[in-house]
Amino acid sequence: MLSGKTKADLGVGAEASLTPRPSAAPRPTRPRAGRGLGALRRHSILFFLLPVVLYLPFFAYPIGYNFLVSLRDYTLSSLITGEAPFVGLRNLSSVWHDPIFLTALRNTLLFTLLSITCQYVIGLAIAVFFSRPFFLSRTLRSVIILPWLVPGVVTTAAWKWMFNESNGLVNRLLMDVGLDPIGWFSTSSGAFAAVTIVNIWTGIAFTVVMLHSGLQGIPADQYEAASLDGAGAWGRFWHVTMPGLRPVTGIVIILCLIGTLKQFDIVWVLTRGGPGNATQLLSTWSYQLSFGEQAFGRGAAVGDFLFALSLLAAAVYAIWNRRTTR
Amino acid sequence: MNRRHSQAVGRVLKPIIGVAITAVMLSPLLWMISASLQTRTQLYEIPAHILPPTPTLANFEAVISTQIGSLGTSVVISVATAILSLIISVPAAYALAQRQFRWTGTIVLLLLITQMIPNVMTATPFYLMFSRLGLVNSYPALVLADSTYAVPFAILVLRAFFVEVPAELREAALIDGAGELGALLRVVLPVVRTGVIAVGMFCFLFAWADFVYALTLSTDGSVVPFTLSIYSFIGAQQTNWNELMAAAVLGIIPGAVLLIGAQRYIAAGLIGGAVKG
Structure with a gap:
């Protein structure tokens, strides 16, 4: 998952690791040979955790520190003097009452909903199309994931030229079929459509790969049984493919959701949240507050909201997962 | 007969559709490569060139x-x-x-x-x-x-x-x-x-x-x-x-x-x- 990563840019790639059924069954315990070799040897494996333990502060610190910053009036001068007065929840409340908050929240939710729906549906269609081998299918299927291995900034640069209002491919094709060219970056709806399309496109490669591996896991005899029962292609899809894909579907959707909530690169490179906040997301707004206006406390507060949103999504997924696997 | 016929059509059609899907998916990257091989004036000619008319490596240089x-x-x-x-x-x-x-x-x-x-x-x-x-x-x-x-x-x-x-x-x-x-x-x-x-x-x-x-x-x-x-x-x-x-x-x-x-x-x-x- 590369976009970000997402893969992210590669971003999404970074998340290619949720387990399908967390703690479904305890791993069978193996006989341990270390037992007769002395206590020292048995515990020596703990030393293998030493590097990650030393590294952990670098990881935990920024996360904890973000919450602390969001409780302080941290500005450019704090950077120099190191003084940032404690203001409690004032940053959170000031961000909450800012009219941009509602715009950014609405944009983030709409952007996310449109993205994951289209990523899933298009990715599923492509994965199903490539599920049975045919001439060239392996080559094409591997080439199709290239966008996912390219930095988001690079693909977004390509898209920016595709959407170029005077001579981009998209407007040229629109005019070829007799439609009016669209002001992709000068109108609010055009810009929102542009960032959403690019984000959908970036995520499809990931959903194709995941759903393809899910499809390979569905036993062929289930399809044969359904055929014998008289199910047509459509019936087989609904009664065999979709239920068989359920665990992978859960992972794909949660990973696309988290990847899209975090999305920053695409929007920042294409529109920087503009025109007039039309594509402002919580992520871009947080960045703008921190690094545009040096209001680090408020930027961190927006970050807190964004993180809470991701956690909420993950919690919903965990509950759904527990229900469906029981 | 009918079934075999449709299978034969599938064998020809599927790779063609597959190539088309891949081309659409990769179109931004292909369009980017094409643009990278054109001169600045060619890039702004209307209608735009799908393929570079006179491929040049000048941009890369x-x-x-x-x-x-x-x-x-x-x-x-x-x-x-x-x-x-x-x-x-x-x-x-x-x-x-x-x-x-x-x-x-x-x-x-x-x-x-x-x-x-x-x-x-x-x-x-x-x-x-x-x-x-x-x-x-x-x-x-x-x-x-x-x-x-x-x-x-x-x-x-x-x-x-x-x-x-x-x-x-x-x-x-x-x-x-x-x-x-x-x-x-x-x-x-x-x-x-x-x-x-x-x-x-x-x-x-x-x-x-x-x-x-x-x-x-x-x-x-x-x-x-x-x-x-x-x-x-x-x-x-x-x-x-x-x-x-x-x-x-x-x-x-x-x-x-x-x-x-x-x-x-x-x-x-x-x-x-x-x-x-």
């Missing part, structure tokens, strides 16, 4: 000298990130796979949560932290920040690979008198070589693709990763699209090389991490 520095910077950062991430993750994943600690589940859960953290959110603390340490605009800052993408991913995926290694292999090595480290380096690692290479490549790509940390931790132009260089190219007053597209093509190279040269590793890394768990 123009950008290679300006981009080579940032490409080098990104290679250094990405290689360092991959090495650092593997040094941290390989032993940790091995330990977590060999021993079912009471808190293994908790650690895995925490690693998953870290993947949800928006990097815009950690960029501010990193910036504040590194500016106090005097490390803004330095390689170590970017390597450390980028490794936070890679380490949780690497531990989770490598653990999945290590769990699959037959326990007898390690036990035999231990009985032969090798220490845990010897067992890991000489017996277990060679078995999961594919997985380690795949994970290392992904760590490289995460750092290669990083934009948020580059944007925030590089402020004075002394250490400019490739993504940041492309970004400032786009932001220029008069965007030179033909040269920008040539520069962007250079950014596809590592991904494309991995795709061609390491197909099976990519599949192994992905499926190992995502499905086996």
Whole structure:
């Protein structure tokens, strides 16, 4: 998952690791040979955790520190003097009452909903199309994931030229079929459509790969049984493919959701949240507050909201997962 | 007869539709490559050229000298990130796979949560932290920040690979008198070589693709990763699209090389991490 990563840019790639059924069954315990070799040897494996333990502060610190910053009036001068007065929840409340908050929240939710729906549906269609081998299918299927291995900034640069209002491919094709060219970056709806399309496109490669591996896991005899029962292609899809894909579907959707909530690169490179906040997301707004206006406390507060949103999504997924696997 | 007929049609049609789908999916990249081979005037001719009328490498000649520095910077950062991430993750994943600690589940859960953290959110603390340490605009800052993408991913995926290694292999090595480290380096690692290479490549790509940390931790132009260089190219007053597209093509190279040269590793890394768990 590369976009970000997402893969992210590669971003999404970074998340290619949720387990399908967390703690479904305890791993069978193996006989341990270390037992007769002395206590020292048995515990020596703990030393293998030493590097990650030393590294952990670098990881935990920024996360904890973000919450602390969001409780302080941290500005450019704090950077120099190191003084940032404690203001409690004032940053959170000031961000909450800012009219941009509602715009950014609405944009983030709409952007996310449109993205994951289209990523899933298009990715599923492509994965199903490539599920049975045919001439060239392996080559094409591997080439199709290239966008996912390219930095988001690079693909977004390509898209920016595709959407170029005077001579981009998209407007040229629109005019070829007799439609009016669209002001992709000068109108609010055009810009929102542009960032959403690019984000959908970036995520499809990931959903194709995941759903393809899910499809390979569905036993062929289930399809044969359904055929014998008289199910047509459509019936087989609904009664065999979709239920068989359920665990992978859960992972794909949660990973696309988290990847899209975090999305920053695409929007920042294409529109920087503009025109007039039309594509402002919580992520871009947080960045703008921190690094545009040096209001680090408020930027961190927006970050807190964004993180809470991701956690909420993950919690919903965990509950759904527990229900469906029981 | 009818059935055989439709099968024959399918055999011809499917590859054609498959190529069409792939072309649509790759169209931005293809359009970018096409633009990179055209001159500035050709780029603005109407109707636009789908294929470069007179392919030229002039754009590449123009950008290679300006981009080579940032490409080098990104290679250094990405290689360092991959090495650092593997040094941290390989032993940790091995330990977590060999021993079912009471808190293994908790650690895995925490690693998953870290993947949800928006990097815009950690960029501010990193910036504040590194500016106090005097490390803004330095390689170590970017390597450390980028490794936070890679380490949780690497531990989770490598653990999945290590769990699959037959326990007898390690036990035999231990009985032969090798220490845990010897067992890991000489017996277990060679078995999961594919997985380690795949994970290392992904760590490289995460750092290669990083934009948020580059944007925030590089402020004075002394250490400019490739993504940041492309970004400032786009932001220029008069965007030179033909040269920008040539520069962007250079950014596809590592991904494309991995795709061609390491197909099976990519599949192994992905499926190992995502499905086996």
